[in-house]
Amino acid sequence: MRTRSGRGTARGREVPGREHPPAERQGTPRAVDGHRLVLGKDGRLTAYARTDDGLLRWTEARPGGPEWTGPDFFPVPHLTHLSVTQGADTYVHLVGRREIRRPDGPPATDVVHAIQYQTGRPVTEWRSLGNPHGEPEKAARLGAPAAAVSASGRVHVLVRNAGGGVMLRREAPGGKWERWHDLKGSGVHDGLAVLALGSGRVEVLAGGENNAMRWRQDEPDGEFRRELNIPVRVAPGSVSVLETAPDRATYYWTDPEAGGVVAHRPGGWLIPLGGDPAAAEPVTAVRAVLDGYDCTVLAHRDAGGEVVLAGFGTENEQSGVWWSPTGEHSGAAPALALDALGRVVLAVLGRDGSLRVSRQTGEPGLSMAPSVTV
DSSP: OOOOOOOOOOOOOOEEEOHEEEHHOOOOOOEEOOSSSSEOOOEEEEEEEEEEEEEEEEEEESSSSSSSEEEEEEOOOEEEEEEEOOOOTTOOEEHHOOOOOSOOOOOEEEEEEEEEHHHHHHOOOEEEEOOOOOOHHHHTOOOOOOOOOOOTTTTTEEEETSSSSSEEEEOOOOBBBBEEEEOOOOOOSOOOOEEEEESSOEEEEOOOOEOOOOOOOSSOOOOOOEEEOOOOOOTTOEEEEEEEEEEEEEEEEEETOOOOOEEETTTOOOOEEEBBBBBOOOEEEEEETTTEEEEEEEEEBBSSSEEEEEEEEOOGGGGGGOOOEEEOOSSOEEEEEETTTTOEEEEOOOOOSSSSEEOOSSSSOBOOOOOOEE
16 A cells, blocks of 8 residues: 544533643653544544653544544543444543652552543543552552443543453443452553454453463453463554454564564454554554555554555464554654545644644545645
């Protein structure tokens, strides 16, 4: 491919955001985990990032662009990590790790959750989901959370615990939250890949010290079953996942020895994809129709910070993957999504903290227009 450069009643009170000039922000915008660019029910895209003291959000002015509004700023003090996911109802769920420093002793650490019900609307107040550890020393070693929303709308939050295993907390059918469940595991790295498949099942893959660990549900909203370990090494923080066929996921990660990207479908072989991804960052993946074919588009930053793209037939990686430079240099991992017209959209955070957006042209292949600074 050529590349050129709430269900039911509301579950929380909405908290207004406000325009926040860059000079007032504390720190540099950082990429969030999960869905950094999402398409709303009204056809408008929303981009998310975080700073040291809150959430930044840019919103398309109309479906298909090209104008955007924002950034809107939502204060979230003490947030160290943020993950974004979206359910089939298009609600956007924001799950973060909060760490409040104290004069003496370990920081008070918990997981927090908020919801954006509609494109451009405020988010709800942030509610604490607690911490699976009661002891302050262990609680402070809690990892970065990841989340997925099942077809029934139940939010599943997963996080590495202090012992290197995986903990799960999810909504009950009535909307309340179940207790924390220990899914076990050992030596787990941060950067869990969590996916809600079209069938309603949720799958999880975690990189470890000497293998990758996987959990899956046999039925929607069922219990999680531990699968056999995959005897591979995974660069910490590099795992991502995409549904590439009905009820089938493909996982992508960086090989810490070869340095390139690999693809893996459970039960199959590892497929080297090449590339030179930046350390500790996941590859971004989206499915799109290119020249009439079902294709997968991947994006990552290379070691020099330049964003590169690849497009190929979905689940046909064996035919070869060619990475093309975009000319965009980003300060964080890029984001991909489809807009209301089905076009591939690439969003990057510039090193100056600005959001830059590039959109697929009408030319054959994966041809991208020059980026626009928002």
